[in-house]
Amino acid sequence: MPDLKRSPRRISKPKASEPKAKLVAPLKAAVKMPRVRAPKPVDRATMVEIFRRFHEAMPEPTGELEYSNPYTLLVAVALSAQATDVGVNKATRNLFPVADTPEKMLALGEEGLRQNIKTLNFFNTKARNVIAFSRRLVEEFNGAVPNSFEILETFPGVGRKTASVVVNIAFGDPRIAVDTHIFRVTNRIPLAVTKTPLDTQVALEAIMPDEYRLHAHHWLILHGRYVCKARKPECWRCPIIDLCRYPDKTPAP
Structure with missing residues (x-):
């Protein structure tokens, strides 16, 4: 009868050139960062003071497009x-x-x-x-x-x-046209927290003090164009810096 005993299993050693398998540590659960909430819009008294200062600095603001009629x-x-x-x-x-x-x-x-x-x-x-x-x-x-x-x-x-x-x-229709500057300034201060220019116009026209409605468009657009700039707002020149709730204010150079 043939020998039915199995020969012992031979385990080959890894070659010196083969890298040893690395033990991979289990991934840790992603750390959740605290959610930063947008500041709440300013109250009405603060809004009135903001536009009072704009009016004081520029009583009769005008746009920069040239026209004759x-x-x-x-x-x-x-x-x-x-x-x-x-x-x-x-x-x-x-x-x-x-x-x-x-x-x-x-x-x-x-x-x-x-x-x-x-x-x-x-x-x-x-x-x-x-x-x-x-x-x-x-x-x-x-x-x-x-x-x-x-x-x-x-x-x-x-x-x-x-x-x-x-x-x-x-x-002289007191509508408030909203462009990119006004959208940015409105949400930085914030006068209102909105997602689109249309939402911004509706919100501003609903909350704007009557005495400042006519020129609000010009004040906000000029403020956004020359002070509250998109990439680097010049906060040190801002007449409403103490009223603005924007957290990332730019320090004076």
């Missing part, structure tokens, strides 16, 4: 989308002397307008929109810009912000 204001604001006021002003200094009414703009034509604004972003689309709303002004409103936010908002290339700016500046 409601029509050139409408054109300038429409051209300012995705562009700087400085860039728009450079373009309109040549444009407005020859086209400061919708009738003259139509006579200049879309190609002529393009040549004047070709330094601006999206100048082809902007030229098409300006000619389109100029034609509508002539055909439906006898060449006059209507004092109506609702009507202006239906014009080609004229959205909520542009319509709000035009009726505020040209006709």
